[in-house]
Amino acid sequence: MTASLVTFTQTAELRKEVSQLRRQGLTLALVPTMGNLHAGHLRLVEEARRHADKVLTTIFVNPLQFGPHEDFDNYPRTLEEDSEKLASAGCDYLFNPSVTEVYPEGQENQTRVQVPQVSEGLCGQKRPGHFDGVATVVSKLFNFVQPDVACFGQKDYQQLAVIQKMTRDLNFPIRIIGVPTQRATDGLALSSRNAYLTEAERRKAAGLYATLKSIGEKLAAGNTHFHELTHLARARLAELGFSPEYVEIRSLDLSPARIDAREWVLLAAARLGKARLIDNLVVRKGE
Template sequence: MLIIDSVAALRETVRGWRLKELSVAFVPTMGNLHEGHLHLVREAKRLADRVVVSVFVNPTQFSPGEDFDAYPRTPAADAEKLRGVATDLLFMPSAGELYPAGLGATTFVEVPVLSDELCGRFRPGHFRGVATIVCKLFNLVQPDVALFGEKDYQQLLIIRRMAADLDFPVRIHAVPTVREASGLALSSRNTYLTTEQKEQAALLYRCLCRAAEAIRRGELDFERIERQQIETLQAAGFRPDYFSVRRETDLAPAGPEDSCLVILAAAWLGKARLIDNVRLTRELSR
């Protein structure tokens, strides 16, 4: 596995692959890798001849007061895990390498409307930072396919919209969420949870599943369903940011006429902000 920290070396390596007509898959991460990330890499190996993984804790997607300084960084362990799944290239740049003009003087990419909903309301500027860094990385790696987990469903839609609007010749491949036996979605921020909180955290997924089952049974008062689950989470010690039933395609608030839905939630438990979602298709009455 090649480990590269410079833009020039990355470009040169990818150029060599292209001369050999090899296809390239890309998995962008912020490190502190877990089985969910490795599952993305395994899927990437299936889809392309070469796999690039980036590990970069991107400062522009953290709002003031968020956990940028405390975010878990485990570069040696990350490299070892990626070797174990036969990654071809690990790109580990510094902030100065990707933002040479400094964070205050960089060009930003922003996806309107989608970035303002849900997590965007509670993390101002977050998705602008995400769109910007993914745009830069797409330009550097120039992959045929890029893989993203469905746990970050809003992020997935934003990246798809950005790639389409800016005409990136890259296929965005979504990979289902990897979960622990309890149902808890794997996340780098799960390391913030105590042992007791980790057991408790699985309630978020159960609440999403209960809401989905209620809708499948024919309940159409989505606001009532949302309130019930928020109250359940609050009673268990969570601090919910939102619990919302949305249209799957564009995250607009869902109505009785919508069949393809996604239920999304974000809630704090101790120091960890947990996000998760469940998608469902309901039959419309005729």
């Protein structure tokens, strides 16, 4: 039997329910999403259930993290299907606020949260202001929901690092849990934006992760010529039909990679048709 899903659109209603949970001594896990849910999102819900008595998922397409020429208006919105998936996954609550509920004084007058260092470079360079929008909305969601734990996918490695630093720096009493990337059988990281791929592009798309794995094998084997490796990766992606935005090797905390380290993270973003795909791979020397 499918569990019932309680849906809130107003912050006041949500807070009443959270207060009731607290009086009962129950813990709450948060899964923030922008909807158009896939198996990766449902894996976050599954993981959240391991860490709390109740799970709340948010669906909010956040305009503050989209640039002026990005896909906010066209971003897939599938609330009915998403609600069914969440109910089947055993999620207890859904918070689906309007833009005016989240930003009652408008976006221009909204106080913004900026997370230094980890927001810089990579997607932060390619999408100016993006992580300010992410950090701002997540901090608001944390205050709306007041969860004990929150689950984020590791597919967006930089975003996870931003949220972890923001949580530490602003002293949110919330445990952040990074959940491994969920992949299709050919290795493509699951993403709502995969829906933008044509059939032909979808067949090529797994080449992003395959390229990272190929470079990762060389790195693990002791090749620490970082510039050479990333140049090779970009060239390979171009051969496969991608328009690479960046391929970088960083330390796990996103600081510059060190030759004498024993582990690194490979990060890449590339466009394929209308889709902007990101992926990453943690590499350990000798593995």
